[in-house]
Amino acid sequence: MTGTVxxxxxxxxxxxxxxxANELPVLLRNAEKMSWTYQEFLQExxxxxxxxxxxxxxxxxxxxxxxxxxxxxxxxxxxxQRSLSTRQMNQLKELNWLDQQYNLILLGPQGAGKTHISxxxxxxxxxxxxxxxxxxxxxxxxx
Numbered sequence: 001m002t003g004t005v006x007x008x009x010x011x012x013x014x015x016x017x018x019x020x021a022n023e024l025p026v027l028l029r030n031a032e033k034m035s036w037t038y039q040e041f042l043q044e045x046x047x048x049x050x051x052x053x054x055x056x057x058x059x060x061x062x063x064x065x066x067x068x069x070x071x072x073x074x075x076x077x078x079x080x081q082r083s084l085s086t087r088q089m090n091q092l093k094e095l096n097w098l099d100q101q102y103n104l105i106l107l108g109p110q111g112a113g114k115t116h117i118s119x120x121x122x123x124x125x126x127x128x129x130x131x132x133x134x135x136x137x138x139x140x141x142x143x
Contacts, residue, residue, distance in 0.1 A: 019052035020045055058126055065122055065132040073120035076113060083108070084117075092117075093124055
Protein backbone atom coordinates (compact mmCIF):
# COMPACT_ATOMS: atom_id res chain seq x y z
CA MET A 1 0.00 0.00 0.00
CA THR A 2 2.94 2.35 0.59
CA GLY A 3 3.66 2.40 -3.15
CA THR A 4 0.02 3.26 -3.80
CA VAL A 5 0.17 6.14 -1.28
CA UNK A 6 3.26 7.53 -3.02
CA UNK A 7 1.50 7.34 -6.38
CA UNK A 8 -1.55 9.12 -4.93
CA UNK A 9 0.70 11.77 -3.42
CA UNK A 10 2.29 12.32 -6.82
CA UNK A 11 -1.16 12.69 -8.41
CA UNK A 12 -2.09 15.29 -5.82
CA UNK A 13 1.14 17.16 -6.56
CA UNK A 14 0.38 17.09 -10.28
CA UNK A 15 -3.01 18.62 -9.46
CA UNK A 16 -1.16 21.29 -7.45
CA UNK A 17 -2.59 20.01 -4.18
CA UNK A 18 0.77 19.76 -2.46
CA UNK A 19 -0.56 20.32 1.05
CA UNK A 20 -2.90 17.35 0.67
CA ALA A 21 -0.11 15.28 -0.87
CA ASN A 22 2.10 15.91 2.16
CA GLU A 23 -0.69 15.21 4.66
CA LEU A 24 -2.19 12.21 2.83
CA PRO A 25 -0.75 9.43 5.06
CA VAL A 26 -2.17 11.14 8.16
CA LEU A 27 -5.54 11.70 6.51
CA LEU A 28 -5.66 8.05 5.43
CA ARG A 29 -4.88 6.87 8.97
CA ASN A 30 -7.60 9.13 10.37
CA ALA A 31 -10.08 7.80 7.80
CA GLU A 32 -9.31 4.21 8.79
CA LYS A 33 -9.42 4.99 12.51
CA MET A 34 -12.72 6.85 12.34
CA SER A 35 -14.30 4.69 9.63
CA TRP A 36 -15.06 7.66 7.39
CA THR A 37 -17.30 7.13 4.38
CA TYR A 38 -15.88 7.99 0.96
CA GLN A 39 -17.77 11.25 1.03
CA GLU A 40 -16.43 12.17 4.49
CA PHE A 41 -12.90 11.32 3.38
CA LEU A 42 -13.19 13.45 0.24
CA GLN A 43 -14.60 16.31 2.26
CA GLU A 44 -11.72 16.10 4.75
CA UNK A 45 -9.19 16.12 1.90
CA UNK A 46 -10.73 19.16 0.25
CA UNK A 47 -11.31 21.08 3.47
CA UNK A 48 -7.71 20.43 4.51
CA UNK A 49 -6.36 21.68 1.15
CA UNK A 50 -8.54 24.79 1.18
CA UNK A 51 -7.62 25.59 4.78
CA UNK A 52 -3.89 25.24 4.11
CA UNK A 53 -4.14 27.34 0.93
CA UNK A 54 -5.90 30.07 2.87
CA UNK A 55 -3.26 29.95 5.62
CA UNK A 56 -0.46 30.17 3.04
CA UNK A 57 -2.18 33.10 1.31
CA UNK A 58 -2.41 34.94 4.63
CA UNK A 59 1.28 34.23 5.26
CA UNK A 60 2.19 35.57 1.80
CA UNK A 61 0.09 38.70 2.23
CA UNK A 62 1.59 39.32 5.69
CA UNK A 63 5.08 39.04 4.25
CA UNK A 64 4.19 41.25 1.27
CA UNK A 65 2.68 43.92 3.58
CA UNK A 66 6.14 44.61 5.04
CA UNK A 67 4.92 45.54 8.51
CA UNK A 68 7.79 46.77 10.74
CA UNK A 69 6.43 44.52 13.51
CA UNK A 70 3.38 42.34 14.20
CA UNK A 71 0.79 44.01 16.46
CA UNK A 72 -2.89 43.19 16.43
CA UNK A 73 -5.75 45.47 17.44
CA UNK A 74 -6.44 43.16 20.39
CA UNK A 75 -3.06 44.18 21.79
CA UNK A 76 -3.95 47.90 21.61
CA UNK A 77 -4.92 49.43 24.95
CA UNK A 78 -7.95 51.47 23.93
CA UNK A 79 -8.53 52.65 27.51
CA UNK A 80 -5.24 54.60 27.34
CA GLN A 81 -6.47 56.43 24.22
CA ARG A 82 -8.61 59.51 24.89
CA SER A 83 -9.48 60.44 21.32
CA LEU A 84 -10.68 57.00 20.15
CA SER A 85 -13.60 55.14 21.71
CA THR A 86 -14.13 51.38 21.80
CA ARG A 87 -17.12 51.86 19.50
CA GLN A 88 -15.01 53.75 16.95
CA MET A 89 -12.31 51.07 17.09
CA ASN A 90 -14.90 48.34 16.52
CA GLN A 91 -16.24 50.26 13.52
CA LEU A 92 -12.73 50.51 12.08
CA LYS A 93 -12.26 46.74 12.62
CA GLU A 94 -15.35 46.03 10.51
CA LEU A 95 -13.42 47.43 7.51
CA ASN A 96 -16.53 48.95 5.94
CA TRP A 97 -14.40 51.98 5.09
CA LEU A 98 -12.35 49.72 2.80
CA ASP A 99 -15.41 48.36 1.01
CA GLN A 100 -16.65 51.92 0.52
CA GLN A 101 -13.17 52.93 -0.74
CA TYR A 102 -12.59 55.61 1.88
CA ASN A 103 -9.12 56.68 2.89
CA LEU A 104 -8.16 56.53 6.53
CA ILE A 105 -5.69 59.05 7.89
CA LEU A 106 -4.43 58.72 11.45
CA LEU A 107 -3.07 61.90 12.99
CA GLY A 108 -1.63 62.45 16.42
CA PRO A 109 1.52 62.99 18.45
CA GLN A 110 4.36 60.52 18.61
CA GLY A 111 3.50 57.51 20.75
CA ALA A 112 -0.26 57.84 20.34
CA GLY A 113 -0.56 54.44 18.65
CA LYS A 114 -1.00 55.44 15.01
CA THR A 115 1.42 52.82 13.70
CA HIS A 116 0.01 50.13 16.00
CA ILE A 117 -3.55 50.85 14.80
CA SER A 118 -2.40 50.92 11.18
CA UNK A 119 -0.65 47.57 11.47
CA UNK A 120 -3.57 46.09 13.40
CA UNK A 121 -6.06 47.22 10.75
CA UNK A 122 -3.74 45.88 8.05
CA UNK A 123 -3.59 42.48 9.73
CA UNK A 124 -7.40 42.44 10.07
CA UNK A 125 -7.70 43.29 6.36
CA UNK A 126 -5.25 40.55 5.37
CA UNK A 127 -7.22 37.95 7.31
CA UNK A 128 -10.34 39.07 5.45
CA UNK A 129 -8.66 38.60 2.06
CA UNK A 130 -7.36 42.10 1.28
CA UNK A 131 -3.86 42.85 0.06
CA UNK A 132 -2.00 45.38 2.20
CA UNK A 133 1.23 47.32 1.82
CA UNK A 134 2.54 49.21 4.84
CA UNK A 135 4.32 52.48 4.09
CA UNK A 136 5.27 55.27 6.44
CA UNK A 137 4.19 58.76 5.48
CA UNK A 138 7.77 59.94 5.13
CA UNK A 139 8.34 57.30 2.41
CA UNK A 140 5.38 58.60 0.44
CA UNK A 141 6.42 62.25 0.48
CA UNK A 142 8.25 63.55 -2.55
CA UNK A 143 10.74 66.31 -1.80
